[in-house]
Amino acid sequence: xxxxxxxxxxxxxxxxxxxxxxxxxxxxxxxxxxxxxxxxxxxxxxxxxxxxxxxxxxxxxxxxxxxxxxxxxxxxxxxxxxxxxxxxxxxxxxxxxxxxxxxxxxxxxxxx
Amino acid sequence: xxxxxxxxxxxxxxxxxxxxxxxxxxxxxxxxxxxxxxxxxxxxxxxxxxxxxxxxxxxxxxxxxxxxxxxxxxxxxxxxxxxxxxxxxxxxxxxxxxxxxxxxxxxxxxxxx
Numbered sequence: 379x380x381x382x383x384x385x386x387x388x389x390x391x392x393x394x395x396x397x398x399x400x401x402x403x404x405x406x407x408x409x410x411x412x413x414x415x416x417x418x419x420x421x422x423x424x425x426x427x428x429x430x431x432x433x434x435x436x437x438x439x440x441x442x443x444x445x446x447x448x449x450x451x452x453x454x455x456x457x458x459x460x461x462x463x464x465x466x467x468x469x470x471x472x473x474x475x476x477x478x479x480x481x482x483x484x485x486x487x488x489x490x
Numbered sequence: 491x492x493x494x495x496x497x498x499x500x501x502x503x504x505x506x507x508x509x510x511x512x513x514x515x516x517x518x519x520x521x522x523x524x525x526x527x528x529x530x531x532x533x534x535x536x537x538x539x540x541x542x543x544x545x546x547x548x549x550x551x552x553x554x555x556x557x558x559x560x561x562x563x564x565x566x567x568x569x570x571x572x573x574x575x576x577x578x579x580x581x582x583x584x585x586x587x588x589x590x591x592x593x594x595x596x597x598x599x600x601x602x603x
């Protein structure tokens with residue numbers, strides 16, 4: 379059973395702090411990794427994708443990937459109340475066909 | 491990214507009936523997916539729908555319960571058949587751009603009474 383796990387929430391951080399979201403995956407063959415943001419009552423929105431080991435930065439968001447440790451993280455710098463949402467980690471897996479599986483999500487609350 | 495619409499946005503249905511959900515994309519895509527998201531839960535893949543071939547269902551989902559059509563590269567439907575209260579959920583379609591990045595429609599909120 380190929381799995382994606384995320385740190386349990388909810389996670390609360392003060393406004394302006396760094397929020398750190400973690401994700402581990404079981405399939406060593408995975409090559410593509412994604413972070414989605416889902417506001418309450420809305421559908422998931424892709425915010426970051428990462429394919430190579432190391433860091434990838436996009437504005438206040440940094441995704442970090444370590445394939446050897448099967449670990450991917452998302453850092454949100456200068457957290458804003460508008461960042462309050464559930465963050466879903468997603469990973470591609472290869473079974474008899476390619477597909478993406480989603481982690482359970484981590485709820486983030488940024489306190490003004 | 492593609493613009494995706496779904497119909498209906500929400501519905502309340504009686505048990506034993508069926509509902510067909512439509513997903514329309516503004517550009518041609520090869521891969522379309524149907525997900526279920528139960529309250530407070532993550533996304534569960536129901537099936538992958540490629541144009542011109544039978545849908546591929548995930549474990550726990552069967553064609554008789556969730557028949558899918560994919561008549562062309564911009565449209566798909568998911569039917570939830572013989573509904574029970576356990577089928578109450580949000581149903582989402584998504585498309586992939588060829589790099590495993592997926593983009594989601596707004597979802598259909600289904601309540602079965």
